[in-house]
Amino acid sequence: xxxxxxxxxxxxxxxxxxxxxxxxxxxxxxxxxxxxxxxxxxxxxxxxxxxxxxxxxxxxxxxxxxxxxxxxxxxxxxxxxxxxxxxxxxxxxxxxxxxxxxxxxxxxxxxxxxxxxxxxxxxxxxxxxxxxxxxxxxxxxxxxxxxxxxxx
Numbered sequence: 001x002x003x004x005x006x007x008x009x010x011x012x013x014x015x016x017x018x019x020x021x022x023x024x025x026x027x028x029x030x031x032x033x034x035x036x037x038x039x040x041x042x043x044x045x046x047x048x049x050x051x052x053x054x055x056x057x058x059x060x061x062x063x064x065x066x067x068x069x070x071x072x073x074x075x076x077x078x079x080x081x082x083x084x085x086x087x088x089x090x091x092x093x094x095x096x097x098x099x100x101x102x103x104x105x106x107x108x109x110x111x112x113x114x115x116x117x118x119x120x121x122x123x124x125x126x127x128x129x130x131x132x133x134x135x136x137x138x139x140x141x142x143x144x145x146x147x148x149x150x151x152x
Contacts, residue, residue, distance in 0.1 A: 007142050012064045014134045019069060020062040022130060026120040027057045033126040037118040050081060050118055060121060071121045084117030 022033070030037050030049050037049055046052055059075040073079070080087055088110040097103050 007138060008067075009064075010141075011135055011138045012067075012069060014138060015131055016062045016064055016069045018130050018134055019071075019127065020060070022126070023060060023071065023121045024057065027051055032119040032122070032124065035119070035124075038116040050120065056081065080115045082117075082119050082121055084115055086112065086114050088112055 026032055027048075027050060040049055051057055056073065056075050056078050059073040059078060060071060061073070062069055062071050064070075089112075091106070091109050091111050093105060093108040095103050095105050
């Protein structure tokens with residue numbers, strides 16, 4: 001017989017699995033469910049949008065915590081891609097060749113950038129629909145088990 005605590009654990013574990021799968025699909029959709037990501041500035045850049053090597057996609061982890069599911073990434077740039085915003089990027093010292101063929105050294109410095117929001121993990125209408133569906137399915141299973149137990 002399933003009890004209330006087991007029902008809660010089942011719901012949270014199913015939420016973890018379902019949401020992790022849907023958030024992963026956002027990389028294929030190039031959207032947060034149906035909200036398309038802004039196109040990249042450089043159309044000749046390598047790889048798919050947000051997936052040059054797949055490191056960020058693979059870094060997204062989900063775990064059941066207390067009364068919810070928490071999604072994290074160990075990749076430092078995941079948050080700025082997911083939420084958008086401004087930041088700075090270090091530029092190492094390097095050499096360049098001018099149009100006239102002269103070589104010169106570019107000193108190390110930082111460059112400011114603005115990253116458009118390309119959300120792949122988070123709360124939204126579709127996220128809430130998935131959560132409600134998981135809860136409804138688990139409660140229905142619980143009710144079915146309970147009715148079998150009562151009949152005995």
